[in-house]
Every structure is written in structure tokens, then in C-alpha cells.
Amino acid sequence: MATMAKLFPAGSGRGAFLVRFTLAAAALLLVAPALLNDFRLNLLARYLCLAIIAVGIGLAWGQGGMLVLGQGLFFGLGGYAMGMHMKLEEAAALPSGPQLPDFMTWSGVESLPWLWVPFRSAAFAIAACVLVPMIVAAVLGTLIFRQRVRGAYFAILSQAMAAAFVIVLIGQQGLTGGTNGLTNFRSFFGLQLSNPDDKRLLYLFVAVVFLAVFLIARQLVRSRYGKVLVACRDAEDRVRFLGYDPTRVKVLAYAGAAGMAGLAGALYVPVVGIMSPALLGIVPSIEMVIWVALGGRTVLAWAAAGAIIVGWARTDLSERFPSGWLYAQGALFIIVIAFAPKGLAGVSEELQRRVRSLLSRRRSETPAPERVKVAA
Amino acid sequence: MSAPTAGASPAAGGALLEIRGLKVVFDGFHAVDGVDLTVEQNEVRFLIGPNGAGKTTLVDAITGLVKPAAGSIRFEGGELVKRREHQIVRAGVGRTFQTPTVFEQLTVLENVDVAASFRLGLPQLLRRPRGATPAVTAALEAVGLDALGDAQAGTLSHGQRQWLEVAMVLCQGPRLLLLDEPVAGMTGEERLRTGELITRIAGEGTTVLVIEHDMDFVRRFATRVTVMHEGRILTEGTVSEVQQDETVREVYLGRPRDARGAGAAAEVAS
Amino acid sequence: MEVFLSQLFIGLSVASMLLLVALGLTFTFGQMNVINMAHGEFVMAGAYTTYVLQTSVFGTGAVTLAFGLSLPLAFLVGGVLGLILEFTLIRRLHGRPLDTLLVTWGVSLMLQQLARDIFGAPNVQVKAPSFLEGGITVAGVSMPYTRLFIIGLVVVALLAIWFYLSKLPAGRRMRAVVQNRDLAAASGVRTPHVDRLTFFIGSGLAGVAGVAVTLLGSIGPTLGTNYIIDAFLVVIVGGLGQLRGAIVAAIALGLANAYLEYWTDASLAKAAVFALIVVFLQFRPQGLVVTRRRGLA
Numbered sequence: 001m002a003t004m005a006k007l008f009p010a011g012s013g014r015g016a017f018l019v020r021f022t023l024a025a026a027a028l029l030l031v032a033p034a035l036l037n038d039f040r041l042n043l044l045a046r047y048l049c050l051a052i053i054a055v056g057i058g059l060a061w062g063q064g065g066m067l068v069l070g071q072g073l074f075f076g077l078g079g080y081a082m083g084m085h086m087k088l089e090e091a092a093a094l095p096s097g098p099q100l101p102d103f104m105t106w107s108g109v110e111s112l113p114w115l116w117v118p119f120r121s122a123a124f125a126i127a128a129c130v131l132v133p134m135i136v137a138a139v140l141g142t143l144i145f146r147q148r149v150r151g152a153y154f155a156i157l158s159q160a161m162a163a164a165f166v167i168v169l170i171g172q173q174g175l176t177g178g179t180n181g182l183t184n185f186r187s188f189f190g191l192q193l194s195n196p197d198d199k200r201l202l203y204l205f206v207a208v209v210f211l212a213v214f215l216i217a218r219q220l221v222r223s224r225y226g227k228v229l230v231a232c233r234d235a236e237d238r239v240r241f242l243g244y245d246p247t248r249v250k251v252l253a254y255a256g257a258a259g260m261a262g263l264a265g266a267l268y269v270p271v272v273g274i275m276s277p278a279l280l281g282i283v284p285s286i287e288m289v290i291w292v293a294l295g296g297r298t299v300l301a302w303a304a305a306g307a308i309i310v311g312w313a314r315t316d317l318s319e320r321f322p323s324g325w326l327y328a329q330g331a332l333f334i335i336v337i338a339f340a341p342k343g344l345a346g347v348s349e350e351l352q353r354r355v356r357s358l359l360s361r362r363r364s365e366t367p368a369p370e371r372v373k374v375a376a
Numbered sequence: 377m378s379a380p381t382a383g384a385s386p387a388a389g390g391a392l393l394e395i396r397g398l399k400v401v402f403d404g405f406h407a408v409d410g411v412d413l414t415v416e417q418n419e420v421r422f423l424i425g426p427n428g429a430g431k432t433t434l435v436d437a438i439t440g441l442v443k444p445a446a447g448s449i450r451f452e453g454g455e456l457v458k459r460r461e462h463q464i465v466r467a468g469v470g471r472t473f474q475t476p477t478v479f480e481q482l483t484v485l486e487n488v489d490v491a492a493s494f495r496l497g498l499p500q501l502l503r504r505p506r507g508a509t510p511a512v513t514a515a516l517e518a519v520g521l522d523a524l525g526d527a528q529a530g531t532l533s534h535g536q537r538q539w540l541e542v543a544m545v546l547c548q549g550p551r552l553l554l555l556d557e558p559v560a561g562m563t564g565e566e567r568l569r570t571g572e573l574i575t576r577i578a579g580e581g582t583t584v585l586v587i588e589h590d591m592d593f594v595r596r597f598a599t600r601v602t603v604m605h606e607g608r609i610l611t612e613g614t615v616s617e618v619q620q621d622e623t624v625r626e627v628y629l630g631r632p633r634d635a636r637g638a639g640a641a642a643e644v645a646s
Numbered sequence: 647m648e649v650f651l652s653q654l655f656i657g658l659s660v661a662s663m664l665l666l667v668a669l670g671l672t673f674t675f676g677q678m679n680v681i682n683m684a685h686g687e688f689v690m691a692g693a694y695t696t697y698v699l700q701t702s703v704f705g706t707g708a709v710t711l712a713f714g715l716s717l718p719l720a721f722l723v724g725g726v727l728g729l730i731l732e733f734t735l736i737r738r739l740h741g742r743p744l745d746t747l748l749v750t751w752g753v754s755l756m757l758q759q760l761a762r763d764i765f766g767a768p769n770v771q772v773k774a775p776s777f778l779e780g781g782i783t784v785a786g787v788s789m790p791y792t793r794l795f796i797i798g799l800v801v802v803a804l805l806a807i808w809f810y811l812s813k814l815p816a817g818r819r820m821r822a823v824v825q826n827r828d829l830a831a832a833s834g835v836r837t838p839h840v841d842r843l844t845f846f847i848g849s850g851l852a853g854v855a856g857v858a859v860t861l862l863g864s865i866g867p868t869l870g871t872n873y874i875i876d877a878f879l880v881v882i883v884g885g886l887g888q889l890r891g892a893i894v895a896a897i898a899l900g901l902a903n904a905y906l907e908y909w910t911d912a913s914l915a916k917a918a919v920f921a922l923i924v925v926f927l928q929f930r931p932q933g934l935v936v937t938r939r940r941g942l943a
Contacts, residue, residue: 067744143924147931152681152743156878157924163875164920171913224493225501227486231479238477241439242544243465243494252498282871286751293748326759333752337745338735 021215024301028207038196042271045203047311048210049268050291051304055217056260057292058303063221064253065233067155070162071261071288072280074133076169078262079275081132083182084116085125086269090186092120102184103177113175122189129266130259137258141251150236159282166281181276188270206267210304213260217300220256229253290333296345306343392417392583393438393552398447400433400607407433409607411447415552420578421585422594425604426627431587432474434604435554439471440464451552465494470550474557476537480530484521484540487529488512491544515547518573535562542570546577553577555586559593571597603627648786653904659793661900662800663862665893666855667873668880669803670724670848672892675881677824677844680736681747685877686870687757688727688849692720692856693865694765697772710775713857720853728849732842754870761867772860792861799858803851807889810847820844883923899923 032044053071060066087101098105100112118124140161144154169176177183191198220226228249231239236246269275278284288307295306318325336343393415400408408430415421423431436442438449440461449456456464479487485508492511493501508516508525516522519539524532532540538558545553555574559567567590574597578584588594594601594615601618603610605627611618618624667689674680696716704712731753739746774792781790811817822830823840831837859869880899884891902922906915 067747140924143928147927149927149931152675152679152747153882155744155747156681156875156882160875160879160920160923164917167913167916171911219504220502222504223502224489224496224505225498227479227482227490227505228493228501230481231487231490234479234481235477238479239490240461241465241471241473242491243462243548245460245462282875286748289748323759323763327756330752330754330756330759333755334735334749337748337752338739341742341745 025211029204033200038199041203042199043315045206045271047308048206049264049271050311051307052210052213052264053261053288054291054303054307055214055300056257057288058297058300059217060253060257062297063226064229064250066250066254068158068257069155069289070158070285072162072285073165074137074258074261075265076165076280077133078129079265079269081125081128082266083269083275084119085122086185086188087182088120104174107174109174115175129262133258133262134255137255138251141254142247145247145250162280162285163282166277169277179277181274183274185270185273193270202270206271209267221300294336294343296343299345302343302345392452394450396448398437399445400437400442401445406607408437411609413602413609415583415585417583418578419583420574420597420599422598422601423585423587423604424594424601429604430607431604432556435471435556439469468551470545470548471554472541472545472556472558476541478529478537478540482529484527484529485525487540488515488543488547492547494548511547515543518546519543535566551582553582553584557587559590567593651785652787653908655787655789657901657904659797660903661897662797663858664876664880664900665896666800666858668877668892668896670851671877671881672889673844673848678841679743681743683747683751683874684731684754684757685852686874687754688724688852689856689859689873690761690870691727692724692853693859693869695720695723696857696860697770700772709773713775716857717854720857721850724853725846725850728845732845758867769864769866771864774861796858796861816843879923883926
């Protein structure tokens, strides 16, 4: 992972980016499948799902200044949309019975709730994974931003949204599977989730989607719109007096981030095999922000790398030191936000700068070695 | 000192901005208290008056930053009251602020490019800017910042920020430009350049309304002057007319026994 | 009618708990623009203070004495925790409200784990003092003494705050800082001192709220997270640093929750309350009061 992170430093120049992007794509699509076993590769697929969320947060928070503490809502909307379709597909394949998802039979639901009906269609489900989060974000964002509710107020409201969503999910057991959520998935558009080869294919699909999402977000950031978004982050009122409506500018980034989180949720379901309220609440939602803060909120590639690094560390360390990991996570968060707000991106930038200045000094000082001695 | 004469006669262009019975109230305090103001096409109108006269509030009301309690503001015949700030800008009214606000994380060029792109549709906004457009280059040249295009706006000095803000408004091609103390904190030479720039802008078809305290500057560059006091328009006329107005002297001078503001009054009178 | 009254009582008792947690936030958020996500953990610390006093210090023989002592002690525990947090982290993040929010959340994570390591992950039960057992029934509405006690506690806390703010010099300085920090500083008010005191009092109130929480059921390491979001919503709806606003907001949210819960169910009521808040913000956004400045900075 460290290699991938190294490939993504903040840099300019189209050529340099193409080289880095190609290397990263090769690492994800060729090297990782060759080196990692089935289990590790599936873990990487899971981290890439999380990295897709992180790219969205980098867009909304890093570029747009909107501290989105409730991305679990959109992750969940995408995840449930896909999960519902997969459950229905499997129920339809049952030889007999009411052809209902298993948990509904257990909670005594006899006919398919109307909310579920359209998810029989694959096209509807796929569209819903991205569009439902985007529409929800657009509506809520418009209502909130239009009234110039921002900063910490927006952060708290976004968090409250995720909290309310989780409470509804748990409460409406017959509709959502309650606390257990949706589990026991067997197939994903013809891929058998128990088959290792199919799982490898799934990984490749996730990796391709991740790379595509990253390119889209990067294009957004580097476009004129991206500059207006940064302008909104730094001086929203001034933007207004340049003839832009900051509400629309911000809503677009917020909805974009929501769509990415939804897409990530949709991919997470087949990769991990579960979608439940425990993945979406206040704590998971704020953890998503940790990844981005750790990686570097203003650099998309580092935001994504942050998700992968924290995911990896969590799997590795939380098994070995369950209690220590929680302390470490809290401490890491405090240290990064308080003392290194640019995250790893800032650290890497600083390191590169030092190495460069060291190299150039050595070069300029080679003709005069006695000065080096004096300096030492 | 003769002022630029383009459009000095009211009949030349017709009223661009017509304010009638405007009132702005803050917690019972009448900051603007029944203002009628007409600005003609191609004027360089100066708005002067003692501190707290309501000059900035008037400009705030025109640009939608504060909502008037009563009255109408018609720009090119269309009502501006109740429109939102960005809609007023899109209607063709640009403004700067006393404290210049620029986007510090963006470069000078990007600042102006953001301003210049305000009429682009979303598909065009989603493309990357490829170098500076002619409008952006022209605006940067007009304020003399063309050499600093790639500098971060956050590194600019106060004066340079003021110039940058002017360039940002300028490249939008407003038909009415509102400048709030554009030369505050500038050196004599910078003031002269700003004044010449204002004159040039007006010559190119933009009407300019300037809030300014510097009487020397007003004398040199105003076509007409409006004096505000305690939320009302005290008088209006050419620079010399205003200078000879008794009530204006009184406002700046106070009662004869009150010596405060004598300096300003002397300046007005000189 | 009976339903109306019983939901009214439930609503008011929910409101009183919300307000008790939100009071401290109103201070710290209103005066210092600090979103302290660890506030919920100060509540938790207050609750465990009661637990420790009852089980380890006094034993189950002196429940009432332990409970009585836990009120001032929890205030002190919460307050000192707040002081430490202010001293070590929050002051370093001055002017970065969003970063403060995230940092204090990191603190909250660590405090939760600390509680888990000390007291164990499962919830523990705190025994209510005997004089709070039972309740009275008025007009068909049964009102447990514990709920009435919490309502009384909030009233006492409000009176104390009112007295502090309006009668004591320290309180007046605090109001001055809330209204205009720069002007207060220029007039010789030592704002860092005032900030520290505010944080102490605000966090202390969280500790007191923790004592009240023990009356409502078992307590656990994550109890703070159950209250923190709702308490922040109270502050948002009430308005920045507005004591009166917080009171009205807490009552409104408590009642809305109680009645909606009766008409729909507990889970949909939560979502409906959130929707109501968003609708409310359409009419009274926080930007309603715009301070006039020359410029936009």
C-alpha cells in the first residue's frame, strides 16, 4: 500500500500524472492480483470501496469545505439498494415458496413491500445506487445551504441525518432486516460469491470503478468548477458577489460525494457480503472522515490512500490489539488533525522538499567540500 | 480640475439606476432613511458623507447584501429589491468591498478566471481552463497585475488585493460598478492610477458609483457628487456646486462652535 | 386527553434530560465556537462517578448519601476533564472549529475505550436513592419521582446559571465575551481566563447530567453518543449561546419526539423530528442575525 501512496503525491504536470496514474492502475489491476491471495485480494477490494467514499469526502470536505459527518447515510442507501436487488434475485431463483427475501419470512412479512418492488429490475437498482443518494443529498443540501447553514452546523446536521437513518433502519425490521441488515448473499449479476475466481473478477471490477471515480473527481477538482468550489470554501460570500449561487456549487459537490458513497455501498455488498446499520451510524460515518484527514483532505489521491491505509491497519492491528487499536485510532486522529492538518500528503510533501533541497545543496557544495565540514 | 465630461449631462444616456424612497432599518435604527437617487449612464458618481451617513449601507442594499424595509431600486428598468445577490450581479451590477476579499488559495489568474467564468454553463465549467482568456488578460493588464498571474492570491499585499478585486469585477463587464473606498490605504501614485482606471472604465461604457472620503480624489475624477448625511441625501451636484453648498459645510463642520470635522469641511470648501 | 397529558409529561422529561446535556454545550459553543464532541463522554464520566461513589466508596448501605455527594463531585469531575481538554488541545485549535470538532471526537473515542477498560464493556446499574422510588399519579398520568427529580434538577441548574450570569462579576464578564469577544478583550477582560472558566462550568454541567442519566437506566461506556447529537440539535435550533433559545428548543424537540412517537413509532419519530428541524431552519436559519461588517472577511 505504501507503494501506491508514494505513486500519488501532490504533483502538477499532465505527463507526471499520467505516469503515476498508469503505475497505480498497473499496481491495482496487475500486481495486486498476482501477489495477493484470495483473502487479501478481497480485503483490498473492500478497502477500495472505502477509498471511493474517501474520494467523495475529499471532494466535499477538502475542496468544498463541507464537513460531511454523515456519509454513512449515502453509503447505506447505495448498499441497501444493491442488497435489495440481490436478495430479490436470489428469492426469485428459489424453487418454491413466497419468493421473499429470507429475513422477511422470518419477521412474518407475507407479501413484498411496495418499496422493494422496483428493485426487481437490475437497471433500476443500479441507477438507484447512485441516483437515490445524489437526490437525497441534493434536496437536503439545497435546503440547508440555501439558508446559509454551514460550518459546524452543517456537520452536526449531516451527522444527525446518518443517526436518524440508522434508527429508521433498525426500527423497520420487516422492511430492512433490522439490526442484522441484509446478509447471506450468494450471487452478484451472475458472479458466484462463493467462487474464488468470480471473487477475483469482482475485485478487478471494483478496482476499475475506483480508478474511474478517481478520474472523474480529479477532473472536477481541476476544472473551473473546482476552482469555484475552492472559492466557496474560502470565501462563500465573495463568490455570491461574483454572480454564482454558492448553494448550487456546493450542492453539486455534496451530491457528487453522496453518489460516490452510494456507489461504494453498492460494491461493498457483494465484496463483503453484508449491509447493516452498524456500518452506517455516527461512528462509522466519522471514521470515514478520519481516513481522509489522515491521508490529506485536499489531495484526492491521498484521501483514497488514507482509506486504504487505515483499513489495512485496522484489520491488522485490531485483531492483535483490540483495545490498543481504539486508543491508537483516537490518538492518531487527534495528532493528525491538530498538528498535521495536511495529513500524510503534507508529510510527503515536506519530505520531498527536504530531499530535494538536500540534493541540490549537496550538488552545489560538491566543489567546496570544506564548507560541508564547517556546516557539519 | 476638470472632470471627464462623457455623459455628464443627464439626458445623454438615460437613468441607469433609479432609487426611490429607500429605507434600511437595523433594530430600529434607520441607516438609510428615504433615499432617492438617480444615476445616469456613463457617469462617474461619487458618494460622500461623514462616517455613519449610510453610504455603504446604500451600496449593500443595491447589491442585495441587506434587505430594504421599503422603497425600490430599479436598474435598467428592472427591480433589484428581493433579488438575491448573485442575480443582481448577473443583471450587470458589480461591486468591491472596503476590505478586499480574494480567494487566497487560488492564484491571481485563477481568481480572475473564476470571476470571468460566471456566465458559463455547467458543461463549460466542468472543463479545465486552458491558459488565460483575453478578457482575463485584459483585466489583469488594466490593474497592472499581469506579471503576478501565477502568484497565490494569499501572498498579495493589501493594495494588490484591492487591484485584484477590481480586476475580478472588471472582467465581468458590469454596466454599473460600485466601488467602496477603492483608494483607501493607497499611495498617491496608486490613487492616480486608480482614478485614471475609473475614468477609462467609464469611457468604455460602464457607469461607476464610488464611495470615497479623499476630497482631492473626488475633485479630480467625479462627474457628479452625492452627499449623504444621517441616512438621507443632503445634496447633489457637480463638485463645485457641492463645495459651495452651505448645508454640506455644516454637516462636515457641525455647528459653528463645534470644531470637530473642521478639517474635512475645510477640504470640502477648498 | 389522558394520552395528551401523559405524552406531555414524557416530552417534558425527555426535554429536561436534553437540556441538561445541552446547557453546557450552549456555553462552550456559544462563547468559544467550540464543538466539543467529548461532551457526551463528560456525561458518561459523571454517570460513572455516581457508580463509583455508590459501589466502591460508600457501598450500597448509603445510597442516598452517595447520590447526594455525586452531584457536586460529578460537576467537579466533568469540569476538570473539560479544563484538561481545553488546556491541552482546544486552545491550540483556536479559530478552527471544524478541526476542533474532529479532535474532540478523537478524544471521545479514547475516553470511551478508557471507560471500557476500567469498568468493562457491559452496562452497569446504579441504584436510585430510596426517596426517588415510586411516583405519583395526577389526572391519570403516572409520574415517576426520578423523572420529576430530573426536571427539578434542570430548573435548579437554570436558576444557578441565571444567577451566575446576571449577578456575579464573573458571569457578566462571560456575557461580555459572548457578545463581543474583541471588545471585551479590549476592555480589559482576560478572555483566556473566561474561556477556561466557561469550559469548566459547561463540562461540569455535563457531569451533573451524567448523574441524572443514572436515574433513567443502566449506564455504559457509549452512553454519551446517545445524547450528544440531540443535544447539539437543541443548540442549533435554539441559537448560538442563547440560554432562552436552548430551553425552548429542548422543550420543543422533547414534545415533538413524544407526540410523534405516539402517532408513528419510535424510529420514524426520530426521522420526522429531523425533518422538522430542517423545515424549521428554512424559516429561522442561524444566519438570520447578520452582524454588519465592512467587507466580507
